[in-house]
Amino acid sequence: MDLNVLIVGGGIHGVGLLHDLATRKIHGIHLVEKNKIASGTSSRSTKLVHGGLRYLEHINQWSLVKEALKERSLLLKLLNGVVKPLPFVLPNFHGDKRPPWMIRLGLFFYDLLAGDCGLPAATKISKDEIIHYAPYLNTKKIESEMISAFLYYDAQMLDDVIAKLVVEASVKLGASYEENSEVTQVNKIEGGFRVTIKSSNQERTLTTKYIINAAGAWCNENLLKWGMIPNIPCLLNLGTHIIFRPEAVKNGTVENSFATLIQEPDGRIVFFIPWFDKWLFGTTESILTSRPSQIKYPEEDKQYLMHTATEVLNLTDAEQNISEIFCGVRCMPLNNKTKFSKLNSNWIDNPYESPFYLNKLDKNISGLSRETVIDEPISGLFCIYGGKYTTYRAVGEKIGSLLSKKLKMGTLSGTHIKENWFIQELINEKPEIFKTSSDLRQI
Template identity: 30%
Template sequence: MATRNPSRTSATGRLGPEDRERSWRRLGEETFDLVIVGGGVVGVGAALDAATRGLKVALVEARDLASGTSSRSSKLFHGGLRYLEQLEFGLVREALRERELMLTKIAPHLVKPVSFLYPLTNRVWERPYTAAGLLMYDTMGGARSVPGQKHLSRSGALRLAPSLKQDALIGGIRYFDAQADDARHTMMVGRTAAHYGAVVRPSTQVIDFLHESDRVSGVRVRDVEDGRETDVRAHAVINATGVWTDELQRLSGSRGRFRVRASKGVHIVVPRDRIVSETGLILRTEKSVLFVIPWRNHWIIGTTDTDWNLDLSHPAATKADIDYLLAQVNSVLATPLAHEDIEGVYAGLRPLLAGESESTSKLSREHAVARVAPGLVAIAGGKYTTYRVMGADAVNAASVDLPGRIQPSITDKVPLVGADGYHALVNQADHLAAEHGLHPYRVRHLLDRYGSLVHEVLALAADSPELLKPIPGSPDYLQVEVVYAASHEGALHLEDVLTRRTRISIEYPHRGVESAEAVAGLMAGVLGWDEAAIAREVEVYTARVEAERASQDEPSDQAADAVRAAAPEVRPELVEPVS
């Protein structure tokens, strides 16, 4: 088994330009226990799991960390209340345990409790039926660290959510789950893996597999920023590419043990004042459920659940998707939402295991892991909440190809970077704000994004106090956060900052366009961009936003996909896999 060099461990898992260059040299010069392909939450979770077991691990991602499914979820850490109806008790129990770990130990700075109101509409059977399900949910762990269910009369429910129609409910039940910024959480898991010695390198695409006799012995990768290529040797490779699992499987020349089916989920974002409520909502629909989720100064409303067989990299929301969401939520709102209320729209693809059911909403959220060839393991399916378990299962499956015995998984005891000291800093927020000349609410916002890494962020403004001013056009974020994204968080392009390190692209009606030039200018100082590079970044990002807006006026997936696909790719050397 390869030995990790502790001297290469980053104090906070920094993913800056210098670290990127050092990582490239390591990829070409060293032999790893594991190479993990895919920088979504399962991939970074597997990288952290392997690194904390003492393995030498590298993770490569063709685009940005969380650039696929893991930045486009409902942003919930939930037990999957609706899976109780599908009798998936094991999945619910497992998810609730993971939610508890995130809230209390692993990521308290990123994962927060959130309440939901379930409006009751049937006087006879619905309250006892739902109460029994929630009692089971609470008993399985749903009431740990958060309040248990609370039953409300119609007047009580309407006091909690005055925007609901009077005749939309006869009562309600309030319960709690948890939520997180999925893209930030995924990136922080990746940084934690780097902190424990893993090579974590975005914009690094697998273009081929290495073989020795009948076994996979590594991958050939291309730096999609400059076109360099190198071989990365490893005892085993884990395919954690989600909806791209089948494509990578074909590239490896191995026959997969399961197939992955992409299901499109669309969400819309509206201002908080459009729905007057102290709680989120969970509504039954004919097909599944609809969430109305509190999101800072906004509401996230979703989701849809439909098959998607087009471009995996850029799933497109259609006018029909948006109309469906508006119709569902407006069925219970006294003042209906209109298209003009929408600030942002995003579409993501769930990697579901292909099964017999024709309805994607009924496909199991269980995951599958298989050793598909000597030296190659694939993992897919599952749900965001159980990423840690999935990562451990993938590493366990790969262990048969590693020399020597490996240690058991310990990630249930490993806090993410930024977690240690977070609670004390929350108590000290007023002092920290006074020290830096910020309003306390600004510091609390930073703490919920960076945890105890807030000191690193604010240190960048020590000699440049102007960085503590808001980003032009996006006042919820500070300019120093852009600099930090490029210097510490692996952001290489304008899109990475506007859509994932911040959520400007979905939280403002301009979708980041009004902030693009200022943000590109801030990134340029870290990444060495000249005026031409800045102009290109702004141009490509603006074209992407225009294409997404236009696609959302199209009636069908095919039409929306064609419009969205016309936008240019920001990573110049990226090659789309052949289906």
């Protein structure tokens, strides 16, 4: 066999697994990315490393929150400067779905699950304090409708920087990767798979013992293209974000302001976050019904966010001060496994019109679990569905342990060890990796 493990997809889960396997000293691991590393959802997030405060509303997601908070603490230590503490204010208004006692209780358990994480515990704050910390909030609404407010901490990240850093650290540990290449064919053979990889220059064939399909929203499309029937149907969840110029906020500056978590009347949550010298506002949760590579933000998503901005924020010429609008696509695995014995050729040509991509849901998307689902549709080929960016390292460690046992090789994972990240070396050798960082000296 040419390879032990071939990973398809250069998002955070793909590169995270590559890094994990490399730290275990497993040789013959390679990653193929159709475009550029982190060119999809992994560079179009809300830029938060967090436990997911609202997930505490669902008892079955508490273990996910605990795991995410543990990972938050670890990433703050490993990637100081790339991941930074971020203070949040959380106002509570008359009519909010979640009353003050529920917010207070949620923050208590959030801190409890986080343990000794190095971040301050949540506290109650006054109207004067919230106006000081978040001068972009609608002061009139604060004065007349706010009944409580809290201050708590999460963390902010450079999402694309982390993905690029992870993949380059993997190379230093002996792994390899390629961009602008596509796995066009996968055939099962004795002991593994024969795979065809097409790039702009050539088409080549290699063999591998195991394949990890880590393509996110494109996961089921890949399976269908390879002539395989998926087990897990998905919902593609579109998150739209608006970036405002600094002058959108008349009172206060980006560098001196805290982030805000805003409760929507429908129970959803949006964030208003300082982001370098601009403001990041999002996210939405609409269902994508087209190909994830051909998306443009839905006008209704923009209007949803702008309505919230009008109600809760005090922005100057908001429409004119929009700098950018971008979208990320979350792959949400659903519980109802599909059972088809035969592959329909129409699914190969139109994967997003197949039963493996749903375009409607009978319940609120917010209630869907963010836990990662690992499936093995055929022996030796694993698919990664869903998940949170924050828990990517833990997911990579779980799959890495599984593969290490199957291969009967490798040591324990070392992604939690700072020396396996080569941060200072990469700052010196490849400073372009950190191009979205405002100050490399902080890293």
